[in-house]
Amino acid sequence: MELNLDSEVLAAYGYTKENTKITQIGTGLINRTYLLSPLTEEKKYILQNINTSVFKSPQAIANNLRAIADYLSLTSPEYLFIKPVYTKKGEEIAHIKQEYWRVLPFVSNTISLNVLADPKQAYEAAKQFGKLSRLLDKFDAKTLEPTIPGFHDLKLRYEQFTLALNQANEKLKETANAQVENALSHKYILDYYLSYLNRADFPDRVMHHDTKISNVLLDEKTNEGICVIDLDTIMPGKFISDLGDMMRTYLCAFSENETDLDKVNIRLPYFEAMIKGYLAEMKSILTPTEKELVLFSGKYIIYMQALRFLTDFLSGNQYYPTDYPAQNLDRCKNQFKLLHELSVNEKELQDIIEENLI
Numbered sequence: 001m002e003l004n005l006d007s008e009v010l011a012a013y014g015y016t017k018e019n020t021k022i023t024q025i026g027t028g029l030i031n032r033t034y035l036l037s038p039l040t041e042e043k044k045y046i047l048q049n050i051n052t053s054v055f056k057s058p059q060a061i062a063n064n065l066r067a068i069a070d071y072l073s074l075t076s077p078e079y080l081f082i083k084p085v086y087t088k089k090g091e092e093i094a095h096i097k098q099e100y101w102r103v104l105p106f107v108s109n110t111i112s113l114n115v116l117a118d119p120k121q122a123y124e125a126a127k128q129f130g131k132l133s134r135l136l137d138k139f140d141a142k143t144l145e146p147t148i149p150g151f152h153d154l155k156l157r158y159e160q161f162t163l164a165l166n167q168a169n170e171k172l173k174e175t176a177n178a179q180v181e182n183a184l185s186h187k188y189i190l191d192y193y194l195s196y197l198n199r200a201d202f203p204d205r206v207m208h209h210d211t212k213i214s215n216v217l218l219d220e221k222t223n224e225g226i227c228v229i230d231l232d233t234i235m236p237g238k239f240i241s242d243l244g245d246m247m248r249t250y251l252c253a254f255s256e257n258e259t260d261l262d263k264v265n266i267r268l269p270y271f272e273a274m275i276k277g278y279l280a281e282m283k284s285i286l287t288p289t290e291k292e293l294v295l296f297s298g299k300y301i302i303y304m305q306a307l308r309f310l311t312d313f314l315s316g317n318q319y320y321p322t323d324y325p326a327q328n329l330d331r332c333k334n335q336f337k338l339l340h341e342l343s344v345n346e347k348e349l350q351d352i353i354e355e356n357l358i
């Protein structure tokens with residue numbers, strides 16, 4: 001599909017409509033992503049429009065990425081960290097007609113998957129996300145700006161849910177009744193999270209915060225992990241964010257959009273591979289408290305995502321794009337089924353974790 005882009009966007013980077021080919025790619029819910037292929041160069045680029053209703057300060061993203069890139073270039077110069085391409089004026093982002101755009105180098109000979117089809121992919125992806133946090137273990141996470149304040153703050157997500165519930169019209173509340181009950185009856189996950197939050201050995205680390213499989217590039221031939229992408233939500237967070245979102249998105253063969261809940265099961269070989277890959281990088285730096293929370297990370301993120309989908313449904317689907325009105329409610333149901341599967345398999349999962357923490 002060829003697209004009509006404002007020529008000023010291309011001009012900011014020294015290109016024109018005539019000398020580039022542009023196609024829309026990616027399946028993210030938040031930013032719009034294009035592949036930019038200049039006819040004059042071998043190299044290709046990723047062009048992204050930043051969703052400013054979600055990312056209120058695109059400059060914060062740019063500042064964080066610059067600070068991390070500078071640090072890594074000194075401490076781990078061989079590490080592939082995808083930095084933005086500068087505009088002709090030397091900016092990290094182009095601000096054009098109320099919109100923000102950025103360009104990133106496209107890493108050739110790599111693939112980005114939408115679904116995992118082999119546990120090795122789970123191992124490689126988890127290792128990449130673990131590696132990023134490990135390399136940044138000594139970087140002062142507090143110097144980064146939260147690009148979405150309270151993004152993985154489960155208390156805030158719960159409050160947003162109760163607010164949306166109080167403000168929702170009767171019809172929506174009635175439709176969502178069973179999931180509202182689910183949300184309320186799983187509140188112990190929030191209480192558990194809060195009971196750990198102030199422990200001295202539960203530090204803020206640099207977290208990616210969006211560790212789904214499409215956000216890691218794998219070698220197209222060997223499936224070896226090459227680097228992580230989609231760096232907008234790199235900010236301070238707890239270690240349970242990244243591992244938890246991997247559990248949420250790697251363990252089931254079907255996505256959050258699957259409405260046949262019989263298909264929402266977890267795949268133990270993927271769990272084992274993911275744990276091995278992540279802990280291969282992180283085991284040496286995790287604190288005793290963090291090690292206690294490995295399995296909990298999945299419950300925390302899946303519950304939070306269920307709350308976020310439910311909140312959006314109750315608020316009239318303002319955040320997540322939907323294909324039909326009840327899609328966010330269906331996504332919420334899907335996430336509660338996934339949470340249930342995690343609990344049902346808890347003993348086996350915990351055994352796998354313990355074997356890999358020794």
Ligand code: GN1
Binds near residue numbers: 028029030031305
């Ligand atoms: C959003 O845009 P995408 O698909 O990378 C969301 C994540 C959710 C995910 C659920 C900034 O990610 O937090 O887990 O949808 N990102 C933001 O599919 O809200």
Ligand code: MG
Binds near residue numbers: 028030
């Ligand atoms: Mg994203």
